[in-house]
Amino acid sequence: MTFKRSILALLAATSVLAFAPAAIAATLTVGIQEDPDTLDPATGGTYGGRQVFAGLCDKLVDIDANLNVQPMLATSWTWNTDSTALTLNLREGVTFHDGTPFDAEAVKFNIERAQTREDSRRRAELVSVESVSVDGPLTVTLNLSKPDVTVLVALTDRAGMMISPTAAETEGDNFSASPVCSGPFQFAERSQREFIRLTKFADYWNADNIFYDEIVYTYVEDATIRLARLQAGDIQVAERIAPTDISAIESSNNLSVYQSSGLGTSYLSAGGRDTPFSTDLNVRRAFELAIDRNVINQVTYAGLYVADNQLESNASPYHIAEFPMPERDVEAAKALLAEAGYTAPVPVEITLANTLSDTRVGQIIQSLANEAGFTVTVLPLESATATQRVFAGEFDVFLSNWSGRSDPHLNIDTLIGCGRPAVEQYGGWCTEEVQELINAAQGESDQTARYDLYRRITELYLGDVGVIALYHPTWFYGAASNLDGIAIYPDGIFRPTGVKPAS
Known part of the structure; x- marks a missing residue:
């Protein structure tokens, strides 16, 4: 049985290499249900976009499986006594994909950009932020117009995703065509309504926990087709598996089911x-x-x-x-x-x-x-x-x-x-x-x-x-059983950090 599983795993990996666009030796291919509308965190409005951003754009803070706020680009934070000022201490040594340093000025730029762009979908999430103070190279304070205990949680999603100020100013309205963030993978190419390919960012601050050279998000709108492609080895991870298809995955020696209760x-x-x-x-x-x-x-x-x-x-x-x-x-x-x-x-x-x-x-x-x-x-x-x-x-x-x-x-x-x-x-x-x-x-x-x-x-x-x-909903994912490190949280997002081939 062990030998049979090894052969099947090898065939699955070979199939992924055959189907993934511009694939190299270590490619993780993820089937997503929605084709993202835009790859700009300030203007993005689709769940498919959030999936891609998980590999592309780090946030100031994240959540864990129990919905607790966790450090990411901000390592710690404090509130003033009446919840009208949130001070963030930022991670040292982080750079954006274009080499621009991540610092307090970059945070100020991103928050103000999300507040002022006419097409921004983050304005309501940041409406209570009256100003942003740079208190030091790696310290920034969000000054609020009123007590607002929700701001920190808003930063666990697109309102807290950081993009390169250099790229944003250079590209302007064309930024989403070639986005530059600070996540584990950097943008490589997009074929509309087909796939988005990201390649590993060598200077990522948490590079030791990134185990693939590239990640390909493949648009597969139909859940039945996502399952079929997962079973064929064309993709290694598939989001939003239909509950009626769970038994098909559970009965396979080559696939595993991951699930989490949902917030949606x-x-x-x-x-x-x-x-x-x-x-x-x-x-x-x-x-x-x-x-x-x-x-x-x-x-x-x-x-x-x-x-x-x-x-x-x-x-x-x-x-x-x-x-x-x-x-x-x-x-x-x-x-x-x-x-x-x-x-x-x-x-x-x-x-x-x-x-x-x-x-x-x-x-x-x-x-x-x-x-x-x-x-x-x-x-x-x-x-x-x-x-x-x-x-x-x-x-x-x-x-x-x-x-x-x-x-x-x-x-x-x-x-x-x-x-x-x-x-x-x-x-x-x-x-x-x-x-x-x-x-x-x-x-x-x-x-x-x-x-x-x-x-x-x-x-x-x-x-x-x-x-x-x-x-x-309950979030159901299907994945090749030769993967380790997959954890699905209540937000349903696939986080590629820590995912690796099984040893």
């Missing part, structure tokens, strides 16, 4: 159009009663996700147990439509990304809702196109997948906050009362008081059916 949520959001769903509360209530979250979870995800009605994951301490999801009630849904003065069928158009799982979810919702007096049209679009329509408000209802953040503010404010720039607006519903509560929770350091604020926020969006949360 999939939900239906009302858009900006003048439609019954967007404008009438009873229509939204009827629609929620017409669907069955458990059926969606069981049919699409083999029951391995968590059906739920809240935006915060059930793994979050801010998930409110006293607000359970309602059961399906077709007769009550029909009665609400009649009360609102509508004659069946009531039209609803659902825009969604044309992935296998989202399309299946849309079809299930269509079938369930049609039984209750709706006529649902499902409009599948390529992921980036669908995201653009969301930011433009050009939809009736959107089926969205939010990957989630470890602090509730970065979820709730993003999904139902008011006043965000168009390029950061993921939904069409918000109220002034909810926004006031969001703002209060943002600066509240007492956990009990903060919980009470999020309890009220949850009560309000559930009551108005501003969004209809459906389920929280």
Whole structure:
């Protein structure tokens, strides 16, 4: 059996070399579901982009498996007494891929760039940062306009990713075509809607924990095809394996499954159009009663996700147990439509990304809702196109997948906050009362008081059916069994640092 596995592992490695573009001796090939929209952390808005950034752009801080903030480019940090100033001590000896030194001036440049670019999607995450002070070559302070306990967590994602100031100033709006960061791998080439290739950065500060000469992110939108390519050895790691395919990986001697509970949520959001769903509360209530979250979870995800009605994951301490999801009630849904003065069928158009799982979810919702007096049209679009329509408000209802953040503010404010720039607006519903509560929770350091604020926020969006949360995903990865060092955290991102061929 040992000899057989060795032969199969050799064949898998040989297959990877045959299929990977411009492959060299040690190539790690990762199948991702989305083709990133842009390789600029300030403007990126896709989950596929976050996957690539994990190999390309280091952050000031990161999270661990338990959602604790961990050092990365910042080695330590302190808050002042009223949470209005965050001081970061930076790692010494770090350089960007173009040789530009990483220092406090570089941090100041990046934060201010993310705040001021017209197309930046990080402005809301950094809105409380009033100024950035360079206190020394490797010490920088973010001065806040108000208490904001969420800033540090925001720096664990794209708001905290550092790019070379030299390259940013030289390339301007073309930066994302050839991005320069300080991560373990540097940009080499991109074939749109095919692959992105990164090569190992020899001067990386943590180079001893990088074991591949290059990493290739291959765009494979369909989960079934990602599985097939993983089984064939064409790719070595595949993200977002469909739960219905887990058994196929578990039964293979050459593949392994990795999983983590997720922070994200999939939900239906009302858009900006003048439609019954967007404008009438009873229509939204009827629609929620017409669907069955458990059926969606069981049919699409083999029951391995968590059906739920809240935006915060059930793994979050801010998930409110006293607000359970309602059961399906077709007769009550029909009665609400009649009360609102509508004659069946009531039209609803659902825009969604044309992935296998989202399309299946849309079809299930269509079938369930049609039984209750709706006529649902499902409009599948390529992921980036669908995201653009969301930011433009050009939809009736959107089926969205939010990957989630470890602090509730970065979820709730993003999904139902008011006043965000168009390029950061993921939904069409918000109220002034909810926004006031969001703002209060943002600066509240007492956990009990903060919980009470999020309890009220949850009560309000559930009551108005501003969004209809459906389920929280579990992250499933498939990988060749001849790999070591893979760890999947609740954010679902594949981190290449520490991943190596099994000895």
